[in-house]
Amino acid sequence: MTTTAGGAARHNALSIGEVARQTGLSVHTLRWFEREGLYLRPIPRAGQRRVFDSADVAWLLLCNRLRASGMPIAEIRRFAALVQAGPGNEAERLALLEAHEQEVRKRVTMLMECLDIIHGKVDVYRRHLAAGTADRLWAPPFADVGADAARQPTP
Amino acid sequence: MTTTAGGAARHNALSIGEVARQTGLSVHTLRWFEREGLYLRPIPRAGQRRVFDSADVAWLLLCNRLRASGMPIAEIRRFAALVQAGPGNEAERLALLEAHEQEVRKRVTMLMECLDIIHGKVDVYRRHLAAGTADRLWAPPFADVGADAARQPTP
């Protein structure tokens, strides 16, 4: 998983269908990735057909994580372009990854704030249902019945 | 914030612009919410103009949290419809909220897994940059130079 030289290479020829199976991405999506410039290299062909290898799969699995954690396609493309541009821009690649890491950390924090609030609501509903007072949680109709006793702050 | 009766009501008339300011949503979005059936009541009018109150604002703030935590508009609409349908479906509302809470918890877990992997990458880049060996992290060109020594597992 680290960066020692040597590893995966040409022997390891994989068809697009095989790569789809290994990555969980659809064949359509793998072709679309190419059009979008998301691979780390131009995918070679045998005749017309793409020939992937296990390094491509490893990159796609990383892509899955980056996308699942909310990195936009455009930023994955930028990273791929940096790698394609060759050595010398590693600081830039690091900056991009660090920025994303920070983004994700912020999002986790934000989600946990949301969870607090949502769980609070769940709790209120649970307690009112248990107590048999759930009908007091919110009471339409909204027709103006005169006074303003009907509406509660939040349901 | 809980569910005691009484509170916010008719006196509290707010224009759409005011609500936009208080919720951070755009005026456009507030109107779109109405078309999409996301409010807990039909928003009344003074002439043509919508008249909101602070309970609407409270609901919109909750909506912000639900959306920020990934609840699709369609599900917010379902919840709003349940509330509009009046008392008697509180168990359904609770189920909806509970399901969302579980979704969000799963997503937090998933994001933390992603963070692990991303931080691992960041770490590799940092260490290689510090050691001055960053150029070994990835080495194009990809032109077939004969042997397969060029490609590493993942950049």
Place this chain on the structure above:
DNA sequence: GTAGGTTCTAGAGTCTGCTCTAGGTCAAGC
């Protein structure tokens, strides 16, 4: 009374990230 700001409706347009279609090539197995 007129300029400026806010609001209205209905509907079109945008952006992201896929997903599918049409029409075709190619290799293997019966």
Place this chain on the structure above:
DNA sequence: GCTTGACCTAGAGCAGACTCTAGAACCTAC
């Protein structure tokens, strides 16, 4: 020889969530 299945390209279509446009009404202040 023919069918089947995997693959190809180019491009259209789609879902979700907004976002904006056009054209008009209305209210307040000068």
